[in-house]
Amino acid sequence: MHFNYNRNSLNALYAYNKTHCPFCGLQCAISLMHSKDGFEIEPRDFPTNKGQICIKGLNAGRLINHPERLNTPLIRPRKDKALRKSSWEEALRFTAKSLSKIRSRWGNDSLFVYGSGSLSNEKAYLLGKFSRVVLGTSSIDYNGRYCMSSASKALEMALGIDRGLPFPIDSIAKTDLLLLVGANPLETMPPLKSHLDELKKKGKKIIVVDPRTTPTAQYADEHLQIKPGSDYILAAGLLWLLFRKNKIDWSFIENYTTGFEEVLNSISSFWPSRVEALTGISQDRLHKTADLFETHPHAIILTGRGCEQQAHGVDNVLSFINLSLALGLIGKPNCGFGTLTGQGNGQGAREMGLKSNQLPGCRSNADPNDRKFIAALWQRDEKELPRPGITVTEALGNLGKQDSVKAMIVFGANPLISSPNHSRLKALFSSLEFLAVCDPFLSETAAVADVVLPSALWVEETATVTNLEGRVLLRPQLLSPPPQVKTDLEIIRLLAEQFGFTEGFPSDPQAVFEEIRRATAGAFADYYGITYQRLARGEELFWPCPSLESNGQKELFLSKRFPTETGKARFHPIFFNPLAEEPDEEYPFFLTTGRTFYHYQTAVQTRRIEKLKEKEPTPIVEISTAVGQRLGIKTGQYVKVETRRGSGYFKAKLTEQGRIDTLFIPFYPSESAAANTLTLSAYDPRSYMPSFKLCAARIQAADDLQQNQSINGKEKIG
Ligand SMILES: Nc1nc2c(c(=O)[nH]1)N[C@H]1C(S)=C(S)[C@@H](COP(=O)(O)OP(=O)(O)OC[C@H]3O[C@@H](n4cnc5c(=O)[nH]c(N)nc54)[C@H](O)[C@@H]3O)O[C@H]1N2
Ligand SMILES: Nc1nc2c(c(=O)[nH]1)N[C@H]1C(S)=C(S)[C@@H](COP(=O)(O)OP(=O)(O)OC[C@H]3O[C@@H](n4cnc5c(=O)[nH]c(N)nc54)[C@H](O)[C@@H]3O)O[C@H]1N2
Ligand code: SF4
Ligand SMILES: [Mo]
Numbered sequence: 001m002h003f004n005y006n007r008n009s010l011n012a013l014y015a016y017n018k019t020h021c022p023f024c025g026l027q028c029a030i031s032l033m034h035s036k037d038g039f040e041i042e043p044r045d046f047p048t049n050k051g052q053i054c055i056k057g058l059n060a061g062r063l064i065n066h067p068e069r070l071n072t073p074l075i076r077p078r079k080d081k082a083l084r085k086s087s088w089e090e091a092l093r094f095t096a097k098s099l100s101k102i103r104s105r106w107g108n109d110s111l112f113v114y115g116s117g118s119l120s121n122e123k124a125y126l127l128g129k130f131s132r133v134v135l136g137t138s139s140i141d142y143n144g145r146y147c148m149s150s151a152s153k154a155l156e157m158a159l160g161i162d163r164g165l166p167f168p169i170d171s172i173a174k175t176d177l178l179l180l181v182g183a184n185p186l187e188t189m190p191p192l193k194s195h196l197d198e199l200k201k202k203g204k205k206i207i208v209v210d211p212r213t214t215p216t217a218q219y220a221d222e223h224l225q226i227k228p229g230s231d232y233i234l235a236a237g238l239l240w241l242l243f244r245k246n247k248i249d250w251s252f253i254e255n256y257t258t259g260f261e262e263v264l265n266s267i268s269s270f271w272p273s274r275v276e277a278l279t280g281i282s283q284d285r286l287h288k289t290a291d292l293f294e295t296h297p298h299a300i301i302l303t304g305r306g307c308e309q310q311a312h313g314v315d316n317v318l319s320f321i322n323l324s325l326a327l328g329l330i331g332k333p334n335c336g337f338g339t340l341t342g343q344g345n346g347q348g349a350r351e352m353g354l355k356s357n358q359l360p361g362c363r364s365n366a367d368p369n370d371r372k373f374i375a376a377l378w379q380r381d382e383k384e385l386p387r388p389g390i391t392v393t394e395a396l397g398n399l400g401k402q403d404s405v406k407a408m409i410v411f412g413a414n415p416l417i418s419s420p421n422h423s424r425l426k427a428l429f430s431s432l433e434f435l436a437v438c439d440p441f442l443s444e445t446a447a448v449a450d451v452v453l454p455s456a457l458w459v460e461e462t463a464t465v466t467n468l469e470g471r472v473l474l475r476p477q478l479l480s481p482p483p484q485v486k487t488d489l490e491i492i493r494l495l496a497e498q499f500g501f502t503e504g505f506p507s508d509p510q511a512v513f514e515e516i517r518r519a520t521a522g523a524f525a526d527y528y529g530i531t532y533q534r535l536a537r538g539e540e541l542f543w544p545c546p547s548l549e550s551n552g553q554k555e556l557f558l559s560k561r562f563p564t565e566t567g568k569a570r571f572h573p574i575f576f577n578p579l580a581e582e583p584d585e586e587y588p589f590f591l592t593t594g595r596t597f598y599h600y601q602t603a604v605q606t607r608r609i610e611k612l613k614e615k616e617p618t619p620i621v622e623i624s625t626a627v628g629q630r631l632g633i634k635t636g637q638y639v640k641v642e643t644r645r646g647s648g649y650f651k652a653k654l655t656e657q658g659r660i661d662t663l664f665i666p667f668y669p670s671e672s673a674a675a676n677t678l679t680l681s682a683y684d685p686r687s688y689m690p691s692f693k694l695c696a697a698r699i700q701a702a703d704d705l706q707q708n709q710s711i712n713g714k715e716k717i718g
Contacts, residue, residue, distance in 0.1 A: 018044065019475045021057035022118075022458040023600050025164075025341040025468035026189045028053050032061060032459055032478055039064050043191075048169050048467060052191035055612065056600050062609045063457060064479070069440055070454035072484045079430075083452065088486070088494070095409075095451050096498035098434040099135065102407045108136040108386070112395045112405035115142035115354040116412030117343030120463030120475070121527075122512040123488045124345070125360055125519070126505060127411055128353030130492050131386075133378055134499045138389030139405055142354035143413040144346055145392045149687040150313030151303060151339035152350065157314070157572060158321045159330070159557070160564035161524055162350070162362065163470045163543075164341035166556035167334075173198035174334040177296035178206045181231060181320060182306020182693070183340050186215040187597040193219075205292060209234065210306060211592060212622065212664055213657035224289065225659055227280040228590040229579045229694045231307035234286075235319035236267040236574050237275030239326055241290040249328025256560045257325050259571035266573035278576075280659075299329055303339045305594060309692040311580035311682045318572040325569055331560040341468035348466030351525035351543075352516065357388035360516060361523025370523075377519055378504065392419075393688040397681060399428035407434040411455075411488060414443040417602040417669050420679040420690040423646040438491055443604040444669070455488050456481040462509045464535065470542045470552075472527065474535035522546070524563065580682035580691040587643060589663050591697035593675040596620070596666045603668035618670040621650035623699065624658030631701060638702040641665065641673075643695055645680060648673025649702055663697055 020027040021041075029046030030053065032039055039061030043053035063069070073091035074083040086094075102110055113131040115124055124142070131140045144152070152162045159166075172178060172195045185192040196206060196219070208220040209231065217223040226234060242248055243264065253260050272283040281289075293299060301324050307316040317339070324330050324337035341347045353360040363370035365388045375382040390398075390405075396419055398404040419425050429435070429448060437446040438453040446452045460481040466472050481487065486494070489507040496505040506512055510532050520543075521528035529545035529552065545552030562569045583590055598616040599606040606612045621641050623633060633639055639652045641663065650665055650673055658664075667675040682691045 016476060016478060019459060019478060020465070020473055021053070021344070022060055023056055023344055024189055025343055025346050026191060027344060027465060027467040027473055028057050028191055030057060038062065048469070049191035050194040052194055054190040055598060055615075056606055059609045059611050060605075062611070063440070063605055064459065066441075066608055068442070068608055069482065070442060070452060070485070071482050073454060074452040076450045079450075083447075083449075088484075091451050091453060092494050092498050095436050095495065098450065099407055099409075100499075102433050103135070106406045109139045109389060110406040111135050111137045112139040112141075112392075112408045113137065114392060114408060114410045114413055114415060115140070115349060117142065117144045117147060117346035117349045118412040119349050119354075119488065120345055120465055120509070121348040121352055121472075121516060122463055122509045123411065123492070124349040124352035124354050125516050126489055126492045126512055128360065129378060130496055130505065132353075133380060133504065134496050134501050136384065136386060138356055138386035139395060140354065140356050140389065141392040141395070142349055143392070143415070143418065144343070144350050144354075145688055146309075146418055146690060146692070147305065147342050148308070148339065148346055148350065150308040150310070150684055150689045151317050153314050153687040154317035154321060155339070158318060158325070158570050160562045160569075161556065163556060164347055165338040165469045166330075167336055167338065168469050168471070168542075168554045169195060171334045171336075172196070172300060175199070175298050175300045176204050177292055177299035178204070179209070179299065179301045180206065180216065180220070181209045181301065181303045182308065183302060183304025184210065184214040184216045184306075184594070185304075185340065186219055188304070188342070188595050189340065190597070205296060207289060207292065211590070211659050211662045213655060222285075222289065222292070224281050224285060227278070227659075228592050228662060229310055229312075230279040231316040232312065232319035232574055233270060233275055233278045233576070234281060235316075235323045236270040237272065237279070237286055238290050238293070239263070239323045240267050240270045240275075241272065241286060242293060242323075242327065245290065245294065247290075247294045248326045252328030252331075252560075253326060256331065256562070257569045257571055258566060259573070260326065262573040263322050263326075263571045266575055269576075293327060297327075298332070298335050299327070300335060301329070301337050305342065306592075306693055308339070309689055310694055311684050311691040312577045313684045313689045314686045315574055315577065319574045322571050322574065325571060330569060331557040333555070333558070336557070345465040347468060347470060348464070348472070351466070351520075356390060359519075361520030361527070362525045363523050374519065377515070391688040393683050393690060396425060399425070400431050404431070406432065408432055408436070410435070410437045410439075410445060410449075412439070414445045414602040414604055416445040416448065417443075417674055417676060418667065420676055420692060421645050421681045422674055422676040424681070438488060439604070440485075441604050441608065443602070453491050454485045455491060456485050460485070461487040461489070464509075464513060464532075466543065469554075472530050472535065472541050472543060472545075474532060476536075580694055581644075581680055581696045583661065583696040587696035587698045588661070589697045589699065590661055591641070591643065591663045591665065591678055591695050592693045593665050593667045593679065594693070599666065599668045601668065607668065619650055619666045619668055619673065619675065620653040621699070622653050622655055622658060622664040624660045624662070625654045625656050626660050628652065628654040631699065633699070633701045640700045640702045641678060641697055642699070643678040643680070643697045646677035648677050663699065667692070
């Protein structure tokens with residue numbers, strides 16, 4: 001199916017102008033319209049966005065003819081030279097030669113491939129296949145490591161399957177009580193508010209657990225202003241109380257779960273006064289919250305990055321899953337546990353083989369049958385298929401060491417800015433012998449690369465993505481890419497050809513999807529029953545979808561059978577853990593990081609959209625008014641924020657109801673500062689998730705903006 005139109009062909013565009021937003025996991029439905037100023041976007045009605053749109057999606061059309069779009073490959077033939085324009089042939093040849101040289105000196109696993117939840121299913125699949133078949137490397141991961149990995153791990157451990165929401169999004173409006181833990185959807189998924197509005201209109205309750213008084217916390221009925229890093233204790237404390245009140249679902253626990261005894265033992269010391277001391281939530285509020293669960297037996301618990309991006313993020317999620325299981329919420333209609341997947345294809349990309357331990361369909365790289373199945377499909381010897389390798393956290397954490405990765409290929413991420421402990425990383429990044437970045441724009445990571453390959457935008461290629469509900473969507477090509485720009489699939493195909501692989505790497509998205517269907521048939525994330533034709537007809541399709549007659553599973557656990565060895569869900573004991581870094585006399589504040597309304601991720605794209613940049617030109621540091629007054633800091637004034645890793649100057653934003661011990665900074669950079677200069681390298685040993693949401697910091701009013709060293713690595717293109 002091709003919708004290959006001239007970039008300025010108005011009529012054709014009007015005929016086929018329906019797609020979805022390029023950004024977050026909500027995948028709001030949109031129409032692309034031609035206007036005298038370029039392209040406009042209008043929202044369409046769709047189950048996730050209900051005709052709404054956020055300001056980022058509304059302005060995404062500004063990217064299409066943006067003057068800063070990369071329109072030719074760039075290469076840096078020598079490390080001491082600037083990037084310069086090159087032909088595709090030269091850039092591809094240089095890439096293949098450099099990778100081959102490094103591989104023969106250091107071995108296959110020295111080549112690290114880094115993918116992204118911004119990549120479509122087709123791209124994620126083909127990139128995973130390219131890494132394993134062409135490069136033969138086990139070193140592959142994706143930016144979801146920094147995003148969803150704690151939730152993924154906990155879901156696999158407890159429920160046997162990693163689907164963010166096991167129910168469709170409209171279940172949210174049908175429940176009685178919604179507990180949002182460390183999520184701020186009013187800023188991060190604004191159209192989700194229409195679902196919350198419905199819930200509120202019916203008189204149902206919303207509780208938000210967040211150290212900050214976010215717009216979502218203000219909107220909620222109850223706000224538990226938790227001490228950062230203590231979510232697992234709160235969940236354990238609530239379970240302790242509900243157990244004492246005998247309000248747990250014994251029949252569900254006995255019939256459908258294992259391990260509850262161990263949980264009871266592990267949480268026996270989480271009595272209310274201790275939980276109050278550890279979480280900052282008063283005993284009164286704890287009782288009140290437990291009462292709400294008692295009086296509202298239909299409840300949904302959703303986690304976001306706030307509790308997941310911690311050095312004990314897996315425990316945080318497991319502890320809330322324990323609570324959900326003990327209350328018998330999982331498997332009951334309009335009830336349950338879920339996590340809000342953040343990126344546009346955060347769900348799909350993690351199923352297509354971008355994790356080093358997973359093959360397409362969430363098949364295991366260590367399982368002999370899965371290995372045989374995929375090796376046969378890829379026409380390889382099973383022995384040649386790489387085994388599980390390292391995560392991005394380890395790959396970047398080990399840079400500079402003897403056995404570290406030596407080359408990196410990045411598709412759809414900006415790791416120099418999105419990884420923790422930036423100053424350390426920046427110093428070590430130059431130890432990479434070769435770095436290639438494929439991106440529509442010159443991100444900070446691209447700016448320090450040896451090769452930059454310009455890739456197409458979402459409206460310039462056909463693709464499928466899987467949204468936060470596990471719903472698969474078709475985003476048709478509406479425009480042709482600019483002349484010297486190629487799609488990621490074309491780039492992967494051309495790179496494969498450089499290594500002599502002339503077959504097995506089609507650049508036609510539908511051909512890749514057909515292979516995905518076969519690769520995932522019979523697996524957990526089964527896409528076999530999904531076709532481009534069905535999606536183009538507007539059929540509602542969710543994975544797993546094992547046959548052409550099936551519409552897939554909108555609800556995963558209604559049968560109360562779980563894809564674990566015993567068929568039962570698994571409780572996990574929860575123990576007290578010290579924090580990754582405690583505030584102390586020298587660094588007395590908790591620093592947490594995350595997102596604001598106007599910018600997406602490291603804002604490579606949204607910083608280039610004038611309307612968004614005007615609204616929020618530079619990252620702020622949120623400080624409680626009480627602290628601001630004490631330190632003589634006013635809103636709008638620059639403040640020096642410092643941790644043991646580094647410092648930066650951010651504009652102060654004082655908030656009335658902030659916790660006095662907590663600061664917040666969004667993680668997109670300015671010319672002079674970035675949140676990840678401050679964050680620390682500690683990570684969860686089970687998920688390899690860095691502690692993005694917690695470290696210790698101090699602040700000081702700055703009279704003038706003293707320029708910190710440039711973090712951007714910006715340089716002129718020769
Ligand atoms: N505007 C905008 N929207 C986006 C994105 C974006 O960059 N910008 N990115 C998308 C992506 S990839 C993602 S992953 C999602 C993320 O969406 P969210 O998870 O909603 O966003 P965050 O701001 O990362 O974190 C949510 C909240 O966690 C709180 N928090 C910090 N520490 C703790 C803690 O210890 N416990 C608890 N309970 N809460 C804590 C923060 O105060 C913050 O308000 O957003 C998606 N949507
Ligand atoms: N301190 C701190 N750090 C964080 C977080 C935090 O809350 N605090 N959040 C973490 C989270 S949740 C996430 S998801 C990560 C995100 O971290 P990254 O993925 O590293 O950052 P992005 O800004 O999303 O980078 C995406 C890049 O891909 C490009 N791109 C977009 N679509 C495509 C495509 O289809 N093909 C290609 N080739 N390129 C494309 C964009 O132009 C952009 O340059 O950051 C993590 N880092
Ligand atoms: S909420 Fe997410 S998907 Fe919807 S318009 Fe905004 S960024 Fe795009
Ligand atoms: Mo994310």
